[in-house]
Amino acid sequence: MEYMVLCSIGLEKILSNELKKMGYKLKNANNGIVEFYGKEYDYYKLNILLRTAERVMIKIGEFYAETFDELFDGILDIDLKQYLPKNGKIIIDKVRSSKSKLYNKSTIQSIVKKSIIENLKKGYKINTYNEEKGVYKIRVYIKNNKVTLALDTSGDGLHKRGYRKYVSEAPLRETIAAAMILKSGWKRRYPLIDPFCGSGTIPIEGVLYGLNIPPGIYRDFSFNDWYNFNSNLFDGMKKELLKEIDYNKELKIYGYDKAYKMIEIARKNAGNFDINKYITFVKANMESINLDYKEGHIITNPPYGDRLKDKDHAEKIYEQMRYLKRKYPDFKYTIITSHEEFEDFFGSKAKNKKKIINGNHEAYIYYFEGV
Ligand SMILES: C[S@@+](CC[C@H](N)C(=O)[O-])C[C@H]1O[C@@H](n2cnc3c(N)ncnc32)[C@H](O)[C@@H]1O
Incomplete structure (x- = not known):
């Protein structure tokens, strides 16, 4: 086939x-x-x-x-x-x-x-x-x-895992959040930090990957109603995959956002898959974050500033992110934004920059490593 x-x-x-x-x-x-x-x-x-x-x-x-x-x-x-x-x-x-x-x-x-x-x-x-x-x-x-x-065979797009019942103003597609995590090369023993977590997509995808939770395990697909649907095969497969989830794994996953409302939403979303205990969500400004780690991954989706009036504001935030990089120089940074000149504001040259197109929306995944 x-x-x-x-x-x-x-x-x-x-x-x-x-x-x-x-x-x-x-x-x-x-x-x-x-x-x-x-x-x-x-x-x-x-x-x-x-x-x-x-x-x-x-x-x-x-x-x-x-x-x-x-x-x-x-x-x-x-x-x-x-x-x-x-x-x-x-x-x-x-x-x-x-x-x-x-x-x-x-x-x-x-x-x-x-x-x-x-x-x-x-x-x-x-x-x-x-x-x-x-x-x-x-x-x-x-x-x-x-x-x-x-x-x-899918029906609803596969980004719809089922956990994100509440969203931020500009939510990131779950599949793109997962792609950022895979692209970053994050290993489970390292911290994963999202300083602009919004509705929690990146930290939640981090837990799904970290614990080996299959992203589609709790949802239905088009083929569930098909004439040749083999429920024994499907249920058996899911049972095996559920056994492979490692709930005992210790993860260091953190999501920060300056808006308390977003932190509440992120917690509720994580709660929908019962994985709250693996993520520490904290209301904080990116500028005042204090990490207990020297090494790890910052994987994040800062405000885009697509609308003209928001652009200045977004650029100021990107400039502020320089201090994060200075404070935590040994972290690896995977950042998605639609801003083509993000590196100028961040004050660092990306090791690589990948353009992605999602519907009509273009964005770049920037990866920074070293100073
Ligand atoms: C593009 S959204 C993130 C969306 C998120 N990835 C999701 O899937 O829902 C950017 C987030 O950054 C937050 N934010 C803006 N400025 C901030 C700052 N200085 N410190 C921390 N969070 C900030 C906003 O409240 C917003 O939730």
């Missing part, structure tokens, strides 16, 4: 590393999509375990089409019975087209849907297709006239 796992653009390498660690040999990693072959039910564990993936898709067909007739016929030729039932709710979720003759999204959407239904009616030898049970979301990618159909 061919898999396409989606992530924010720029996170392909980190996601690829996660997949390689799981033993997959990758075919391609580009433009927010990582492709590889896996076994039939691998999407269960992929959805539960991957920290930086946004969606796990199965490639269900690929062919060339330059006209709507070719599009219709190309779909008729796919063996869809192996993926879709005789009574599922078929939703053509998204169409992306580039450098291709077919580009009108709503027409593509309706032709793909019609052809899929025709295909299934023929395949199941039925006269009417009743959309009754289970949601089957399908995405259509067309590039250089090559059409790829992919079935979404």
Whole structure:
């Protein structure tokens, strides 16, 4: 079975590393999509375990089409019975087209849907297709006239772990917080500090990683309602993964925020996964933080200042962060912001800077090590 796992653009390498660690040999990693072959039910564990993936898709067909007739016929030729039932709710979720003759999204959407239904009616030898049970979301990618159909196994985006019921004004995507932690190279024996923790996303993702809690262990996926859902396999897998969580691990994870309201929210969010005791949340200004450690990781998402009026304020905070760096020079700093000149304000040159695109939003993950 061919898999396409989606992530924010720029996170392909980190996601690829996660997949390689799981033993997959990758075919391609580009433009927010990582492709590889896996076994039939691998999407269960992929959805539960991957920290930086946004969606796990199965490639269900690929062919060339330059006209709507070719599009219709190309779909008729796919063996869809192996993926879709005789009574599922078929939703053509998204169409992306580039450098291709077919580009009108709503027409593509309706032709793909019609052809899929025709295909299934023929395949199941039925006269009417009743959309009754289970949601089957399908995405259509067309590039250089090559059409790829992919079935979404995840449902809600995988950043929705289930713990973040309350948010700050500018919450960080859970998958991006996890990517920052993986990219930083943080090891569990070192402190992990977030001086601008907001709703607690980075410290919470730190605990999930630190204790080996699979990020998707407490949520549902699209496939839970599918006709071929194997609950024995799924429940058995979850049981095994729950056994591998190490609740006895001692972690040094701290979240600070100047707003008491945010600290309360962060505590509630951590409480939703019952991991409060692994994080020390403190109301404090970044400028007055006192750490008991000389070494460790500061992983943080300071105010962005995207809106013009907030930009000055954000830049002042970045300048203040110099003092943090001076006070704790042996810490490693992983910082996300949309500010392209963050290094000038922070007064240090990043060892590396990674651009990521999340929806329409661009940001950079800066990594600083040494003075
Ligand atoms: C971009 S938000 C962080 C969002 C967070 N990563 C999340 O996922 O919810 C920045 C946070 O920094 C806090 N903040 C702003 N200035 C601060 C300062 N000088 N010291 C500490 N916290 C500050 C704000 O209250 C806000 O919650």
